[in-house]
Amino acid sequence: MKRMILGILLSIVVIISGFELWAQDSMDAMQPRQVVLTWQNDPSTTMTITWRTDSQMGSNILRYAESPDAKPRKWKYVQATTFTFDETSGWIHTAELTGLKPDRSYYVVINHPQSPDKFHFTTIPDTRGKRDLVILAGGDSRSRREVRREMNELAARQNPDFVIFDGDFIATALSEQQWDEWFDDWHEQMITADGRRIPVVPAIGNHEIDGGYNQTRDKAPFYFNRFIVPEPRNYYALNFGQDLVLVTLDTDHATSVSEQTGWLDQQLETNRNVRWKLVQYHVAAWPSVRDFDGEIPVKIRNEWIPVLEKHNVDLVIEAHDHAYKKTVPIRNNRQDDENGIVYLGDGGWGAPVRETKNADDYWWLAEAVTIDHFWKITLTKDARTLIVEPVFRPAGTGFTLSK
Numbered sequence: 412m413k414r415m416i417l418g419i420l421l422s423i424v425v426i427i428s429g430f431e432l433w434a435q436d437s438m439d440a441m442q443p444r445q446v447v448l449t450w451q452n453d454p455s456t457t458m459t460i461t462w463r464t465d466s467q468m469g470s471n472i473l474r475y476a477e478s479p480d481a482k483p484r485k486w487k488y489v490q491a492t493t494f495t496f497d498e499t500s501g502w503i504h505t506a507e508l509t510g511l512k513p514d515r516s517y518y519v520v521i522n523h524p525q526s527p528d529k530f531h532f533t534t535i536p537d538t539r540g541k542r543d544l545v546i547l548a549g550g551d552s553r554s555r556r557e558v559r560r561e562m563n564e565l566a567a568r569q570n571p572d573f574v575i576f577d578g579d580f581i582a583t584a585l586s587e588q589q590w591d592e593w594f595d596d597w598h599e600q601m602i603t604a605d606g607r608r609i610p611v612v613p614a615i616g617n618h619e620i621d622g623g624y625n626q627t628r629d630k631a632p633f634y635f636n637r638f639i640v641p642e643p644r645n646y647y648a649l650n651f652g653q654d655l656v657l658v659t660l661d662t663d664h665a666t667s668v669s670e671q672t673g674w675l676d677q678q679l680e681t682n683r684n685v686r687w688k689l690v691q692y693h694v695a696a697w698p699s700v701r702d703f704d705g706e707i708p709v710k711i712r713n714e715w716i717p718v719l720e721k722h723n724v725d726l727v728i729e730a731h732d733h734a735y736k737k738t739v740p741i742r743n744n745r746q747d748d749e750n751g752i753v754y755l756g757d758g759g760w761g762a763p764v765r766e767t768k769n770a771d772d773y774w775w776l777a778e779a780v781t782i783d784h785f786w787k788i789t790l791t792k793d794a795r796t797l798i799v800e801p802v803f804r805p806a807g808t809g810f811t812l813s814k
């Protein structure tokens with residue numbers, strides 16, 4: 412009899428423990444992870460928040476307020492749109508907050524019974540004279556995760572308003588593991604010490620799309636489903652306040668270069684009175700490593716560069732070559748110190764950096780160095796100046812003294 416009771420008790424304990432484990436697993440699967448902030452509309456009044464859960468039952472509700480201590484009635488609740496796609500085992504939730512006030516911080520809580528995800532973000536000022544705008548521009552994180560993590564840390568320390576990320580996030584377009592690592596790192600690291608999440612303005616690179624070039628949108632499921640930016644998502648324009656427009660283009664990955672030329676012209680024409688015009692695209696027209704006569708650089712120089720020059724674009728961000736690069740000011744295919752456009756590049760946010768051409772031997776290169784880096788671009792609050800500085804990954808020459 413005693414044995415039987417003991418047996419029953421033991422079974423109950425096992426069942427309860429099993430249930431607890433199951434319940435914890437379910438709880439973990441509902442955990443909001445991999446939060447990414449992007450914009451589909453005006454960065455002064457909107458913010459798009461996208462996250463992943465492992466389970467379909469994961470939380471798709473967030474609330475936000477202007478203070479973390481706001482009274483209950485001051486919080487606004489938003490239900491995200493939830494979806495999945497064939498290549499992922501997770502569920503994606505995305506919500507656009509609209510009607511926000513410019514240059515204001517908003518505190519967000521993504522619901523979860525045990526560990527809600529809490530952070531804040533800050534909208535962009537809509538008029539000049541408020542504060543400097545700090546933008547980081549880089550790309551090519553790809554495969555060296557530890558270096559990428561160092562770069563992320565270095566980036567968050569700059570306290571940027573947002574990051575322009577110019578393609579090649581990962582190495583293998585359809586590898587969920589690589590994307591998971593990238594988004595896990597971004598979630599953990601691209602947040603300031605006081606909890607402000609840093610939005611990203613992404614461009615598609617050849618590593619985001621299976622096949623690299625001239626493919627259809629469904630070959631880049633992670634790029635198109637995880638970065639919720641203006642449609643069609645691989646090329647789009649965003650205005651940051653009254654003084655800055657940023658155009659993102661696709662260098663023959665899911666849309667051909669020539670298909671975007673007319674659209675680019677139109678966007679820049681629409682923004683002709685905007686003081687500062689920036690453009691980003693992945694494959695460098697003015698390469699620091701690769702062949703100047705490569706098919707895509709030639710196409711870009713034939714199709715887009717005349718349009719950029721016609722509209723007096725100020726600065727172009729390129730990538731793909733994995734090296735630090737600054738061109739001379741260029742117009743009409745030659746150096747023009749008065750009226751030329753400077754092109755910055757060429758990606759080095761974790762991808763293996765490559766040996767560059769010798770800048771002295773190539774007329775378009777002002778500087779080319781094999782080093783991990785990104786660019787820091789500061790638009791001063793009077794909007795009269797863009798301060799452009801490279802930020803290099805420390806080369807390991809520092810040391811620590813401790814007692």
Ligand SMILES: [Fe+2]
Nearest residue numbers: 579616617731
């Ligand atoms: Fe690339």
